Amino acid sequence: MNRLKRYLPILQWAPGYGRDQATSDLVAALIVTVMLIPQSLAYALLAGLPAQVGLYASILPLAIYAVFGTSRTLSVGPVAVASLMTAAALAPIAEAGTDAYVAGAVLLAVMSGLMLTLMGVLKLGFLANFLSHPVISGFITASGLVIAASQLKHLLGIEASGHNLVDILLSLARNLAHTNLHTLAIGTGALLFLLWARRYLKPWLMALGMGARLADILTKTAPILSVLVTTWVAWAFGLAQAGVRLVGQVPSGLPSLTLPPLEPGLWSQLAVGALLISVVGFVESVSVGQTLAAKRRQRIDPDQELIGLGTANLGAGLSGGMPVTGGFSRSVVNFDAGAETPAAGAFTAVGIALATVFVTPAIAYLPKATLAATIIVAVVSLIDLPALVRTWRYSKADFGAMLATILLTLLHSVEAGIIAGVALSIGLFLYRTSRPHCAVVGRVPGTEHFRNVLRHQVELCPKVTFLRVDESLYFANARFLEETVLDLVNRERELRDLVLVCPAVNLIDASALESLEAINERLKDAGVRLHLSEVKGPVMDRLRDTELLAHLSGRVFLSTFEAWQALTERQPALARTA
Amino acid sequence: MNRLKRYLPILQWAPGYGRDQATSDLVAALIVTVMLIPQSLAYALLAGLPAQVGLYASILPLAIYAVFGTSRTLSVGPVAVASLMTAAALAPIAEAGTDAYVAGAVLLAVMSGLMLTLMGVLKLGFLANFLSHPVISGFITASGLVIAASQLKHLLGIEASGHNLVDILLSLARNLAHTNLHTLAIGTGALLFLLWARRYLKPWLMALGMGARLADILTKTAPILSVLVTTWVAWAFGLAQAGVRLVGQVPSGLPSLTLPPLEPGLWSQLAVGALLISVVGFVESVSVGQTLAAKRRQRIDPDQELIGLGTANLGAGLSGGMPVTGGFSRSVVNFDAGAETPAAGAFTAVGIALATVFVTPAIAYLPKATLAATIIVAVVSLIDLPALVRTWRYSKADFGAMLATILLTLLHSVEAGIIAGVALSIGLFLYRTSRPHCAVVGRVPGTEHFRNVLRHQVELCPKVTFLRVDESLYFANARFLEETVLDLVNRERELRDLVLVCPAVNLIDASALESLEAINERLKDAGVRLHLSEVKGPVMDRLRDTELLAHLSGRVFLSTFEAWQALTERQPALARTA
Missing domain, CATH: 3.30.750.24 (STAS domain)
Structure with missing residues (x-):
């Protein structure tokens, strides 16, 4: 029984689940659902995938994680860095938006799911330790910059391509003359509103006499507000005719079971990408999970977390979704909104499923520029330049590994960045201990x-x-x-x-x-x-x-x-x- | 001046060089020359190269090492393991014995020389530390087995190919029916004589009343004796007509300056091979040098040794030779014969140069089977099976890295073996320290x-x-x-x-x-x-x-x-x- 409880953490809390917990979880689920809809759409866009793929990745994976995951409050789903890595891994195999590209994303989720589950069963969680803090931190900062740059094309309404900062900026510069002013207006409007909301909405609501908690929650729903307003504007003024790119028709209804393509060549082409997505996603997820668990003197089990994330990714892949992992901002919202058990995640899954069925027709009029603004505001918080200064002051060797990761990620590719960072930090450690005091x-x-x-x-x-x-x-x-x-x-x-x-x-x-x-x-x-x-x-x-x-x-x-x-x-x- | 002395160790001993030292060095040089001639020929054969390439690699490199090397008694030249690695590195680029193959060997020596010299100037000697003892020991044992197997074809007088044990043995089995009995007789005769000499010659000579030191030195010249006898037999009885493969005409005279091919494609194809030859050769060379230096309370400087070996390899490449490194058995002979300064190496170079000019006509009648017997006897001493038992008993983790190195070297290739060993020993170390007590x-x-x-x-x-x-x-x-x-x-x-x-x-x-x-x-x-x-x-x-x-x-x-x-x-x- 104890063994079963270890592999099925749901058995630890479900038997004693009561009405009070259910109420707390339902409230949290409602808030997270509202937050997750624009995020899911936006990260699908970032990964070069149709909008519904993001929604599909926010249904089954959440329900599965509620069964196998050990964190009480972690909220899984598509996240920014994993979406960028998905796009980078798929770039060599197919054109963004094609059927082969979508099939590749599904395969990445399945492979990542298999790898994580296997690592969990074999208790190989320590492999994630090879990613040192400076490397992860540098990688996320650089990824944030690349992601922000990659979304500028949607704000400007122009074409651009590339998977590193240089390529993206050059490509943007070439097409800058084709900027669509309507798109730019919508995009910068949404961007400014979101930046303003992040900073001033809560104090303003509180100044109006609202309680701190409610003001905080409303602030977190600013993205959905920008989605609603810009969607209405695009519909009411027929902005599609003015050249504003919209999300367009999204198939309504729940995803059906999909099997990944079984071509060995494709599997081996995506293996490195899937491994990196798995390890980076796991490290991020565990660190979010541990931070939140410690606040309530709870514990998470990293090896079981591998199984939780792995099965969630398998679920994502088999239901036509993209790779998922535990997201920082939405987990914090879930925690702050009072989620007490993983049931909150399962309720969120129901919320997203309902949205997928009933709200998708309205999504057709959502401008891509709004989603790009959402992404840019979200990733700006990932960019941690003070960490560079801190690391430089504490250890020149660690700073070297960090800088190499950042430069290679910005100038070459995310995969080269992270691999060089890992190799360099191992090499530097061996060098340091090779001349013992x-x-x-x-x-x-x-x-x-x-x-x-x-x-x-x-x-x-x-x-x-x-x-x-x-x-x-x-x-x-x-x-x-x-x-x-x-x-x-x-x-x-x-x-x-x-x-x-x-x-x-x-x-x-x-x-x-x-x-x-x-x-x-x-x-x-x-x-x-x-x-x-x-x-x-x-x-x-x-x-x-x-x-x-x-x-x-x-x-x-x-x-x-x-x-x-x-x-x-x-x-x-x-x-x-x- | 001190800085100059660091980079030109010859300045440390040459100014005070006197008649007594010269006498000791000359005696040692004579003995090493006699030993080095068959070895040079044999290791050229092992590397799939014409016999003279081995001789060329034993002239200029020795003279250069006398200037830049820090060991007083290390004797550089072609060695068994580096020759096997040379053959393995060249296999994908050309057919053994062709001009392109010889050009590849020259290029390997030049690249290895550049890498070693650069590592020395940048003081990167610590990189050699990444090769753990169990990995090196396992690699040398496995290489010894592969080398011995690869020479069986010369003993049997048949064709065979392959760069790992399985391929070689399968290839031998297919052609076993074509065994040439004359060749087999010469080969096994030489083999049995060498094995007998190694074990019983010294006691026998001492029983005849000879001093221990002289008996020891005469024992070390057994290989040249087998070369002389079998060459005479092959010439006197016209064994070439009976199908016995001989070394054949070797161009007489000193090597001329050769420049390596400057094709970037070839350089990048050989880069990994050259790096592995450099590092393995350096580790072996330093460990021999340190062992001998310690016996006389002398010191060698590993970073300067990199420069010494590097320039020696550059010299080898530019004079048409193959990669060289410090050899264990010949350095011990040099030491035991009383060499006091690196001048002994320079004198040996003169000896080999004279042999190249005057003795090469006679080499034409030397059976390849004799050289194969020389190689087999030499590499049998490399095979250290007790080390496996010792490592197993001391540390299962280290044994794992050792076994992986051995199995991959035997079953796949020398390069895969050493790379897997290094990766595994680093991984195991990180794993061990990842769960501190x-x-x-x-x-x-x-x-x-x-x-x-x-x-x-x-x-x-x-x-x-x-x-x-x-x-x-x-x-x-x-x-x-x-x-x-x-x-x-x-x-x-x-x-x-x-x-x-x-x-x-x-x-x-x-x-x-x-x-x-x-x-x-x-x-x-x-x-x-x-x-x-x-x-x-x-x-x-x-x-x-x-x-x-x-x-x-x-x-x-x-x-x-x-x-x-x-x-x-x-x-x-x-x-x-x-």
Whole structure:
């Protein structure tokens, strides 16, 4: 039963589900539905897909996540960055808007669903750790810029193409002369209204005497208001005749079951794209989920979250939708509106389903410029330039990985950006740990403590050197240790005993073991004995049966002071000043 | 001047070079020359190249290494593994033995030379650290097996092809019926003699009253003896007519300057191969050089070694040779024969040059089967099966990386083997450190020491938890730390203060900093204060100006005991048994 509860988190809350929770969840669902309709349409547009694909991705996935997901308040659906990545992955295989393109989006959702579910079942959630914070943060900032640029064409009513900032801007510049002024008016009108609403609507409503919570919720519905107004304007004034692009006829009714195309060639072409969408979506989703869960001292289970997101994506793909993930802004709205259980997500699914059936005829008159304005306002909040400054000040290496991610995403493609970022952050970490901090230590006079000779006034012995290593020993730094020790032995001609002091060594891998054996042999050749001190329990357990201990020329001491007593007793200890 | 000496190590020893050193070096050079002639021919054969290419690679590179190299006794030239990798890299671009194939080998040497020199100038020697010991060891064992299998065709006098064990063995099986018995007799004769000599020649000579050192040196010349005898047999009995394949006419005289082909397509096709040859060759070379240098308390400089090997390879390529690196067996011979300075290498170059001019006519009658026997005997010593057992016993993870390298090298290709090994060992390391050891610690009663509650009888306080983290905090484990802390807070409902005890944290990267900030915020939401204790100096220096310290809900304590005193003073300390 517990096992079942782990894989079906719905069993943890559904049995005790009561009227009060249902009321809270219904209110939250209503608010999220109103917010999600324009978002779903907009992100379909961003991904180059027909508007209804966004709606389809906001029905079944939400219902499935309510069954398999562990976050009480996460709201899944199409999000900006995943939509951009979808467009980038599909660009090489088909023209945006074609049937093959839509089939590709469906396949991406299914592949992403399979990958995430498999990772969840195999408990491979740790793979997401390879995306470091600076890389994710840089990637999202750069994606936000690319997304905003890609929507300018809809605001201007012109054609433009490209999947990186340079291509998009060049393409825009070429067609700028064809700008449609009606479209521009609608688009900038919506944009200005949304920007104003984001900043001033809540204080204004509160100044009118409205309660803070209600004012907050109404503010969040500004996008649907801009959709309603511009749709009415486009319909009433016949703006289609003036060249304003509208969403157009959307098939009314619920999606039907679709199977993804089964061409192996297509699967392998989309594999990298699907993997990146999966991992980036998962990382974002988990971080939103954890933030919200912590506020109520709840927990989410990352491996089960993989299954929740995976099955949600499978549901998206099989019902003709696009890849989905947990969205930040809508989850916060869901949380703030009082959602208590994942049932709120299921109710939202019902809301979107009703909208899909009854509201789609009206969507035909919605100007694309309005959706573009919605997207631009949403992604502006993704762009986090202060994070660049913070990272630069804290760590130049992390900043390097971040900058590489940003530049490659802006100038080449989202896929190149994220892959380069991951490779660089792994490389930089290995580089940093490849030169571990090593310090020759001496005895603090009259005590059992040993400190760095360069920083403290300590006792030393010319024939015995104590070398403290402040890092786990593994393949990337094993050779450096060999060099450090051999340099030391080469410098200190009087040396007879070398003690490696290991309190910060948490791991000795097979490469480091070989290096220690080599050090032992080489020191033996040079007439110097090698000793170890303060080896941690788990590390010592593994060393016990090895050649190293069998052939160690010196001894293993529990404490450094014990080594000091045993090795220096007949020799005068010289005081040396720091 | 010191800077010049760093880049031109010859200036360190040449000015004081005297008659005694010259005598020692000349003797060593003579012995190495005799050993190197059959090896050069054999490794050219192994690489699918004409015999003279091996000789050319043993002239200029040795002279150049004497100028730029830092090892006193390393002997460079063609080696078995690099020759196999050369053949593997060239296989897709041309048929073995053709002009395009030879041009490809020359280009590989030049590219490898440029890469190594550049890595040396940029001090990128640490990149070689990415090759862990188990991966290198597994790769060399597997390469030894593939090389031995690839030479069976010469022993049998049949045709065979392929660059992995399966292809080679299948190809051999198909043509087994065409075995040439004369060839087989010559080949197995040479093989048995060499195996006998390796094991019994030295004791036999010593039993005859010869000194140990001379017996040792004579044993090392067994290959040249087998070459002389079988060449004479092939010439005297006209074995060519019996279908025994001979080396054939070799152009006499010194190589002339050759420029590599300048086709960008070819360069990019060979780039991965050249990089792998460079890195593997460098790792092998440095480890041989360090082993020998340590015996005389000398030092080699790995970054300058890159320049030494790089310029040697440039020299190889520009004089029509193949990629070279420091060879283990010949360097040991050079060392044992008493070489004192790199001049021994330069003298060897003169020896090989003389041989190239005067001995090449005789080489025409040398059976290829003899060279194949030489190669097989040489590579058998590369196969280190006990290392598999040792690695299995020490670390299953390292064994996994080793096994993957071996299997892919045997079953697919050398390039796939080494790339998979590197990727897997990096992945495994990140995985291991992604779940750092964390322990809740309590106070050892009456002391200032804190120990793991699971292992020791310690005092605890229900409202304050001390969590010790035994690993540097970075992107791969940042999320795990968040999860660990949130789980803990979720379990301990009474908790009011959490102290992170950090004596083994050597690094906090930007990702971990963000995680700590997130932990701080989430704990604040949950009504728990976050404190730090025993933060190392360098780590604290970086944290000083960060948001984390600015917004930390708790304090930073120098020692854990100080935190204990400050946080638990008014609460009863409960004794708990392990």
